[in-house]
Amino acid sequence: xxxNHCITDEIRVTGEPLDVRALDSFVSADGVGGRxxxxxxxxxxxxxxxxxxxxxxxxxPMAERVxxxxxxxxxxxxxxxxxxxxxxxxxxxxxEAAVVVAVGARHRGAAFDACRxxxxxxxxxxxxxxxxxxxxxxxxxxxxx
Amino acid sequence: xxxxxxxxDVLFFAGTREVVGHEREQVEVRGxxxxxxxxxxxxxxxPGLEPHRPSLRVAVNESYVELSHLLAAGDEVAxxxxxxxx
Numbered sequence: 001x002x003x004n005h006c007i008t009d010e011i012r013v014t015g016e017p018l019d020v021r022a023l024d025s026f027v028s029a030d031g032v033g034g035r036x037x038x039x040x041x042x043x044x045x046x047x048x049x050x051x052x053x054x055x056x057x058x059x060x061p062m063a064e065r066v067x068x069x070x071x072x073x074x075x076x077x078x079x080x081x082x083x084x085x086x087x088x089x090x091x092x093x094x095x096e097a098a099v100v101v102a103v104g105a106r107h108r109g110a111a112f113d114a115c116r117x118x119x120x121x122x123x124x125x126x127x128x129x130x131x132x133x134x135x136x137x138x139x140x141x142x143x144x145x
Numbered sequence: 146x147x148x149x150x151x152x153x154d155v156l157f158f159a160g161t162r163e164v165v166g167h168e169r170e171q172v173e174v175r176g177x178x179x180x181x182x183x184x185x186x187x188x189x190x191x192p193g194l195e196p197h198r199p200s201l202r203v204a205v206n207e208s209y210v211e212l213s214h215l216l217a218a219g220d221e222v223a224x225x226x227x228x229x230x231x
Contacts, residue, residue, distance in 0.1 A: 040231045057159055058230070059223055062207040087230060099231050119231060127204070127223070128230030129159035140160045141229040 009071050010084040013063045013128070018086050018097040027082040027104030034108035036115040040099040042092045046141070049134045056089045056098060059127040063087065070121040078114040080105040085118060087128060098130075149176035151218035155187065159226050161201070164193040174216055180205070181212040183222060200227050 010026050024037050042054050071083045082104040092098055101118045105111040122128075123143065130141045155170045162168050174183055180203045188195045202209055202225040205216070209225070216222065 056230075059156065059158055059204075059207075059225070062204055062223065063230075065207050123228070123231040125209075125228070126230045127158065127225050127228055129226065130229045131159070140226070143227050143229050 008082045011064055011067045011071060013058050013060045013087045013089060015090045018088055018100050020097060020100050023084040023086060023100050023102040026084045027102045029081055029104060031106060032081050032104035033106050034111040035102065035104045036111035038101045038115050038119050039097050040119070042094050042096050042098060044094045046132055051094065051132045051134060053091055053093050053133050055091050055131045057129045058087065058089050063126045063128055066126045067122065070118055070125065074114040074117050077117065078110040080110050080114045083114065083118065085122065150174070151176055151216065153183065153216055153220045153222050156221065156223040158224065161194060161197055161224050161226050164197065165191050178216045179212065180210060180214045180216065180222070183216060197226060201225065
């Protein structure tokens, strides 16, 4: 993890509901001309089955550490000013936000690219799992590309 | 070296936690134990882990490591089944 970025970044894995506007505000600054905000939400279906809710489980200290590494990488790869990532744990209903990635940059290109980089890397590296609950069953989700 | 024993703390998550039935376990390993030999020991203790083994990643003290990684006394070893955040 890069300590240098702690002042300009906000990273958390939490059981509390996510606040998209707060993260958007966090990445706002006078030098920021473009903000990209990605929100991942619980979908009502997956692979042909109706999903009622999803339970997210995380190895919280390691997940936050991995997210710090990913955000530090984003700063090295793209010209961005501020990055914020919050991921939810616990039981979420359809429509609730599971993850928010917000990036503030001077220009839109870097904001979009960094936002995409962070969510893609989060999905492949952060120790976070989800269990979907259907009619008459549940299942730990295996990753999708 | 190899005759000495060391205790490590093993953490289980998601599907592997359900297979094992608890989220934490203390395991005594040889002084020259690797992550791979720890997995051997865990799979013989919990045969239900065996089908999960090919898809597991392992983190020691919150960083991903290779199977050849040497363990040290007091290490916290997390079995990481396929992740699905986001």
